[in-house]
Amino acid sequence: MSYYLTIIGSNNAPVYELDIGSYKQNSNGIFKFPDNINNLKQFIANSSLDILENIQFNSQQHYFNNIDSFYGYSTFIFLTQSNIKYIILTNSKNLDESIRQFFIELNELYLKKLLSPFYDYNSPINSKFFTTRVKNIAKKYL
Amino acid sequence: MDLNIPRLFGKLGESSDIKINTFGCTTSATSQIIKQSYSPKISIVSTESADRIAKQHSEDIDNIHQLFTYFENSLAYGESYNGSFVSNPIPSNSIANITTSGCVKFVGDTINFIDNKFNSSDELFNLDVYTKDLKDYVRKIDNHIRLLNDSPLDYNSYRKDVHSISNLENSIYLKMLTMLSSSDILSSFECFNHPIMQLAVISGNDSDVAVKDLISSFENKKYPAWYDKSSTLQQFIIIVNKNDNEMLQNALRIQEDLKIKRGKKSNIITIDIELLNNNGDNVDKIELISSLFVQNINEDNKDYENNSILKISKTTYDIWKGILSEIVLKDLILFMDEKMKKWNEEFIQPRTSLTGRLFGGRKWGSNSKPSFFSFGSNQSNNGQTGKANEIVSYNLSGGYYLANSPEMMIRKLGDWYFMLGDYKNAYTTYELVKKDMINDKANTHIASLQQYIIFSLILGATGVPEIPQITLKMISSMINPMINSSFYSFLSRSNLKSYALRFVILTAELYLLLGQKTKLMIQPTDTTLYFNESIDHFKKIIDSQLMDSLSTSFLMQRVAYTFYSFGDTHSNVQNISNPYYEEENLFKLNVLNPNLENLGSTRYRKVQLWLILSAEEINLKEQPIQAQIIIWRLKDELSRDTLNEANTKWLENPKGLFYQIENELETL
Numbered sequence: 001m002s003y004y005l006t007i008i009g010s011n012n013a014p015v016y017e018l019d020i021g022s023y024k025q026n027s028n029g030i031f032k033f034p035d036n037i038n039n040l041k042q043f044i045a046n047s048s049l050d051i052l053e054n055i056q057f058n059s060q061q062h063y064f065n066n067i068d069s070f071y072g073y074s075t076f077i078f079l080t081q082s083n084i085k086y087i088i089l090t091n092s093k094n095l096d097e098s099i100r101q102f103f104i105e106l107n108e109l110y111l112k113k114l115l116s117p118f119y120d121y122n123s124p125i126n127s128k129f130f131t132t133r134v135k136n137i138a139k140k141y142l
Numbered sequence: 143m144d145l146n147i148p149r150l151f152g153k154l155g156e157s158s159d160i161k162i163n164t165f166g167c168t169t170s171a172t173s174q175i176i177k178q179s180y181s182p183k184i185s186i187v188s189t190e191s192a193d194r195i196a197k198q199h200s201e202d203i204d205n206i207h208q209l210f211t212y213f214e215n216s217l218a219y220g221e222s223y224n225g226s227f228v229s230n231p232i233p234s235n236s237i238a239n240i241t242t243s244g245c246v247k248f249v250g251d252t253i254n255f256i257d258n259k260f261n262s263s264d265e266l267f268n269l270d271v272y273t274k275d276l277k278d279y280v281r282k283i284d285n286h287i288r289l290l291n292d293s294p295l296d297y298n299s300y301r302k303d304v305h306s307i308s309n310l311e312n313s314i315y316l317k318m319l320t321m322l323s324s325s326d327i328l329s330s331f332e333c334f335n336h337p338i339m340q341l342a343v344i345s346g347n348d349s350d351v352a353v354k355d356l357i358s359s360f361e362n363k364k365y366p367a368w369y370d371k372s373s374t375l376q377q378f379i380i381i382v383n384k385n386d387n388e389m390l391q392n393a394l395r396i397q398e399d400l401k402i403k404r405g406k407k408s409n410i411i412t413i414d415i416e417l418l419n420n421n422g423d424n425v426d427k428i429e430l431i432s433s434l435f436v437q438n439i440n441e442d443n444k445d446y447e448n449n450s451i452l453k454i455s456k457t458t459y460d461i462w463k464g465i466l467s468e469i470v471l472k473d474l475i476l477f478m479d480e481k482m483k484k485w486n487e488e489f490i491q492p493r494t495s496l497t498g499r500l501f502g503g504r505k506w507g508s509n510s511k512p513s514f515f516s517f518g519s520n521q522s523n524n525g526q527t528g529k530a531n532e533i534v535s536y537n538l539s540g541g542y543y544l545a546n547s548p549e550m551m552i553r554k555l556g557d558w559y560f561m562l563g564d565y566k567n568a569y570t571t572y573e574l575v576k577k578d579m580i581n582d583k584a585n586t587h588i589a590s591l592q593q594y595i596i597f598s599l600i601l602g603a604t605g606v607p608e609i610p611q612i613t614l615k616m617i618s619s620m621i622n623p624m625i626n627s628s629f630y631s632f633l634s635r636s637n638l639k640s641y642a643l644r645f646v647i648l649t650a651e652l653y654l655l656l657g658q659k660t661k662l663m664i665q666p667t668d669t670t671l672y673f674n675e676s677i678d679h680f681k682k683i684i685d686s687q688l689m690d691s692l693s694t695s696f697l698m699q700r701v702a703y704t705f706y707s708f709g710d711t712h713s714n715v716q717n718i719s720n721p722y723y724e725e726e727n728l729f730k731l732n733v734l735n736p737n738l739e740n741l742g743s744t745r746y747r748k749v750q751l752w753l754i755l756s757a758e759e760i761n762l763k764e765q766p767i768q769a770q771i772i773i774w775r776l777k778d779e780l781s782r783d784t785l786n787e788a789n790t791k792w793l794e795n796p797k798g799l800f801y802q803i804e805n806e807l808e809t810l
Binding site for chain 2: 038044046049056
């Protein structure tokens with residue numbers, strides 16, 4: 001099982017991307033999407049924004065479970081109040097609650113990042129520390 | 143430079159007021175093809191001397207049949223047709239409308255059953271030949287695109303000629319659809335290709351023997367048990383030279399003989415043959431475009447683009463048009479009308495009337511059914527074909543119903559309703575016979591019947607798009623199970639790939655048509671339902687991998703077009719005034735990307751995804767231009783609603799497919 005995580009800014013431009021391999025269910029933490037999905041994952045994640053835009057103003061919720069799918073790969077989105085989107089593309093099944101928990105902690109991490117005076121809103125995140133923290137959260141839930 | 147667009151399809155949109163869509167051909171063009179392919183068929187047979195006269199119309203015409211195919215469009219589109227394709231779709235839903243438009247399809251001598259045509263379950267077309275033809279056509283389009291501009295093809299020249307290129311590109315899908323739906327192969331389980339009229343064309347110089355041969359070739363031939371000769375009307379046209387009195391006298395004699403001795407109706411047509419040979423400028427000429435389906439007739443003639451335009455004098459055009467429309471409107475439609483009334487009284491009314499419902503639990507003329515309520519099996523297990531008045535009507539080993547069996551007659555009645563655009567009656571007629579076919583375990587017949595039940599439902603609903611007649615419940619509980627079972631039947635039980643392909647692709651096209659029509663209404667209903675169904679069915683074919691990669695690529699582009707349709711015809715746009723908080727919170731303004739008016743109703747990012755998928759399917763070495771055009775379209779799409787370049791850069795990352803294809807195209 002593998003996860004592709006991306007954070008999309010409020011201007012629909014990507015802020016952060018990470019490939020995550022799972023440690024659960026005998027997985028060794030290595031990210032392995034097949035090639036035909038791996039080189040399309042950005043397009044797949046991006047296309048799910050169409051579906052999000054369709055429902056985001058009709059719903060009160062932040063977490064959109066399995067909002068879109070593409071040949072066995074599901075998309076999960078967490079939408080913040082400021083229109084930042086955390087997107088996960090995965091082939092894992094029945095991990096809705098874990099992914100929700102992951103998003104909640106990721107949101108906390110991102111908010112802390114926003115508080116940094118050296119970080120501009122909607123600008124790409126290149127911090128290694130941020131990546132390490134995200135990986136730790138992923139290890140915990142995914 | 144003068145653009146030499148392939149005449150067959152390139153003419154579509156070139157002179158019409160159809161708005162050229164850079165993402166795919168419009169549904170009005172595709173629905174024209176679908177409806178025209180299911181129009182009544184007229185089989186053309188001719189004598190050698192009649193063919194010689196036909197040849198004088200143009201060097202590219204070999205026989206009368208070829209000549210008549212140039213009149214298909216003018217018959218379909220009525221008086222407004224004047225050598226160019228007009229955008230008005232064929233009227234539907236009313237026999238009156240169809241009779242005034244007279245949409246028919248001229249076919250060759252398809253009922254001349256010989257050798258392999260005797261088989262009751264042939265494929266519609268050979269998939270290998272289809273693939274080869276499509277590749278040839280794409281190659282031809284590629285050459286035209288290359289020749290569009292003197293400078294080499296690059297993004298700037300693409301943008302400059304985007305409309306011409308889109309027109310050519312769109313023609314490929316139309317061509318694909320035409321090849322899927324244009325087969326003239328006769329089958330035992332559907333009657334659309336069974337000619338309703340056989341038009342024998344002779345000249346005034348023909349001998350009695352030649353005429354006799356034509357008649358006997360129709361009447362004395364041994365037909366398969368599933369073919370009903372009596373529902374084909376034979377009629378004659380006698381061509382006479384205007385200045386040849388002797389020819390006219392002979393023609394009048396033949397006409398009288400036909401009427402008195404044979405009971406056949408004939409029309410004499412007087413043509414000025416000298417005028418045909420006159421190529422001078424003083425003659426008022428008219429350009430006729432050949433039928434969309436003509437290329438399949440001339441499979442050997444690869445240079446069809448030159449012979450797809452016929453220039454004839456206005457006088458000759460009027461004469462032929464007059465006689466053909468008279469035959470279609472007066473003879474063909476009346477014949478159909480009479481037959482349908484007769485079959486209705488004979489087969490439908492006994493079933494639908496109160497007495498029929500109470501006592502009609504058995505088959506007509508049969509006392510074999512003990513059950514009062516059930517319509518039971520009526521099949522022959524020993525493979526005998528049976529005679530007309532026998533009880534057994536379904537031949538299990540041959541897989542066909544006898545031509546005069548009630549099941550086949552009802553099926554034929556439904557098909558004729560369908561051809562005339564009366565989808566409501568077609569649907570009820572099909573439903574009436576379905577149960578019998580299920581009892582007889584006539585799998586191919588059921589699959590085909592269900593196909594046209596679905597087509598009738600969707601086409602019927604497109605007639606009144608303001609009232610959504612197809613609901614989600616109908617789709618999930620009735621239509622989709624039928625589609626799945628028919629698709630499975632065609633593929634696995636009957637091994638008829640071409641039927642399965644045609645069925646699902648046309649269903650997807652019809653859903654797209656229904657979605658677009660519904661969306662155009664003032665109060666758009668939930669049209670996403672129809673678009674999603676359309677996409678699902680295109681995906682079904684893509685996933686089945688029944689087609690070659692080039693066709694799959696064009697199907698993927700069609701999926702992209704369907705996604706594009708989500709926002710394309712959005713008419714119910716509300717004017718939204720700027721909320722007060724946007725002035726105070728600058729970040730909120732970013733939500734305006736792409737456009738607050740249609741935010742959520744579009745699927746442009748899905749379009750991007752499917753465009754890149756379609757580019758991946760294309761063999762870059764064989765069709766580099768096709769892949770390049772998709773990449774350019776995708777670039778245009780990516781720049782549609784981005785406020786900064788980051789969005790594009792993200793999707794164009796070096797490990798991504800977009801970058802890989804673009805890079806590979808540069809190295810070619």
